[in-house]
Amino acid sequence: RITSITINNTTPITNKNDTMKTVAATVALMATSAMAFAPSSTQCPTSSAVKAMPDRMWDTMVDKTERSKALPFLPRPANLDGSLPGDVGFDPFYLSSIPKNFAGFIQPPSWEETGGLPTLYWMREAELKHSRVAMLAWFGWLATDGAFGVMMRFPGSIYSTDAIPNSYNAHNILVEQGSMGFLLLAVGFIEFCSSAALVQVSKGELDREAGDFNLDPMQFLKDKTPEEVKRMQTRELLNGRLAMLAFSAVATQTALNDGAYQSFPYF
Numbered sequence: 178r179i180t181s182i183t184i185n186n187t188t189p190i191t192n193k194n195d196t197m198k199t200v201a202a203t204v205a206l207m208a209t210s211a212m213a214f215a216p217s218s219t220q221c222p223t224s225s226a227v228k229a230m231p232d233r234m235w236d237t238m239v240d241k242t243e244r245s246k247a248l249p250f251l252p253r254p255a256n257l258d259g260s261l262p263g264d265v266g267f268d269p270f271y272l273s274s275i276p277k278n279f280a281g282f283i284q285p286p287s288w289e290e291t292g293g294l295p296t297l298y299w300m301r302e303a304e305l306k307h308s309r310v311a312m313l314a315w316f317g318w319l320a321t322d323g324a325f326g327v328m329m330r331f332p333g334s335i336y337s338t339d340a341i342p343n344s345y346n347a348h349n350i351l352v353e354q355g356s357m358g359f360l361l362l363a364v365g366f367i368e369f370c371s372s373a374a375l376v377q378v379s380k381g382e383l384d385r386e387a388g389d390f391n392l393d394p395m396q397f398l399k400d401k402t403p404e405e406v407k408r409m410q411t412r413e414l415l416n417g418r419l420a421m422l423a424f425s426a427v428a429t430q431t432a433l434n435d436g437a438y439q440s441f442p443y444f
Contacts, residue, residue: 238274256297262407263414273297280379283372291379298387302375305388308417315424318344322441345431345439 239252245266246259254268268274278293280286320329321344330336335354341347351357371390377383393399398406430443438444 237276238271261301262410263418273300280376284376284379289380291376292381294375294379298378301387305414305417306371307421308414311420311424312417315420315427318424318427319441321347324441343431343439343441345428345436 243253245253247265247267256273257266279299280294
């Protein structure tokens with residue numbers, strides 16, 4: 178059987194059957210090579226690979242068995258179990274669950290080794306301090322503007338209504354007068370003393386609850402049961418939270434409309 182012929186004794190013409198066999202072999206070879214690079218759809222991770230995966234921090238930040246009392250659609254933050262005064266589980270960003278040692282904010286860790294200050298202790302200290310400052314600030318802002326029937330000012334012409342017309346302008350005027358220097362020293366002294374107490378707590382030398390300065394001149398907590406003490410502490414914290422909102426509101430209101438509401442009643 179003749180399978181090919183030669184034209185001009187140089188160019189071979191291949192039989193049709195041989196050509197089809199060659200094409201089929203080439204396609205099969207290309208398909209086999211491509212399959213080597215294709216991912217396997219049935220391959221599953223082994224148990225050892227799953228165990229080697231790191232634990233999620235989220236699992237340690239929340240209690241999945243309970244819901245937050247304040248935000249029932251979210252799991253309860255791990256550190257907010259309702260045992261502390263004013264604790265209703267409100268922490269939508271779970272900041273209280275972040276593991277961190279805050280002692281380094283007041284003393285460099287290289288100075289000496291300490292037990293540290295946990296996140297919840299530091300945040301409660303900060304919340305109580307801001308609450309107390311806000312209660313004083315709100316009362317002071319309104320009192321110096323005569324909101325309670327009497328204009329409560331320091332004696333001296335530099336503190337009169339002619340020199341300082343209202344609380345909104347008091348800061349800038351007192352800075353120009355130089356009176357704010359004394360306030361800066363007073364605040365610095367208080368912060369130094371409170372920071373020293375926090376250092377003692379981080380070193381284990383002082384057993385102190387967050388925000389507790391043993392300041393009770395009116396003896397409100399004397400001879401009170403633990404339940405009554407917690408009730409009083411909760412009231413203080415709730416009033417402080419309200420004061421932070423109230424002070425922010427009055428400061429914002431007096432700044433609106435180019436000073437049209439700078440004097441009491443601020444509208």
